[in-house]
Amino acid sequence: MAKAKIYITFKDGVLEPQGKTVNAALVKMGYKNIKDVRIGKYIEMEIDGNNEKIKKEVDEICDKLLANPNIEKYDFEII
């Protein structure tokens, strides 16, 4: 059994309100050096199969369902 660790983040240029709000809060708390915060998603998935097949499938799953390519990009690792 392998584990896929999937990271989904907003594309550059897409305004991300949660990150903006957290950024503003951090600056208010005194962390004046914080320049940008982007909040994304982290997904863990347990998956059976050989490594090549898993990579192909996870990529497909990210593209079809887990990320919306209009606004998000993704990256993953298989361990």
Next chain:
Amino acid sequence: MNKKLKFGIVVFPGSNCDADCLWALKDVLNQEAEFIWHESKNIKKYDCLVLPGGFSYGDYLRSGAIARFAKVMESISDFANKKNKFIIGICNGFQILLEAGLLPGAMLHNKNLKFICEYVNITVENTNTPFTNRCAKGQVLKIPIAHGEGNYYCDERTLNTLIAKDKIIFRYCDSNGMITDEANVNGSIYNIAGIMNTKGNILGMMPHPERAMIKELGSEDGRLIWQSIIDYIKKS
């Protein structure tokens, strides 16, 4: 002509404006309307499908992301490609149409991160459509919104195409019809509240016309949208 139109209202697990749409179409406007369960494939007989508002599949992952893979959605592209068939997606229904790629763009969280439930004003940008032919160009409609993720986003190229092809149907405005940043309650790009596909038979909008049907509830401007569809189909 007194022929009644057939509306099909698609019900996903978590839809919650389906009954309001049924009431608006059947009781207020005296048309035929019925619910379609999301596993149904038999949608050919309807003139117009309504994807209602709500929280399909709990809005998990992204609003509309899971609903777009429902069985009924497989038939919806075919339905949309046929002549004289129309689809209107409201709120969560709009989000589902975006996720399904039937309309361009995507929804982000509202800029203030709040769930906003209030009356808003929208201008009618294009009246030469099946959905707005009863309206005047620039007319201000007062229709409520109720959403947390209605901050419409698309890339610049898509936006330019929407503008050039006149596919932006509604924009958030103030009560005088001025398009301002202040009136842009959720932060949508270009104040967009509703768009149409290239073919012109699919409308997605965040405001709820089915909630603006009688004066007693604050506005009856929603009628104009339904009545436009009804008139258009009867004439075609």
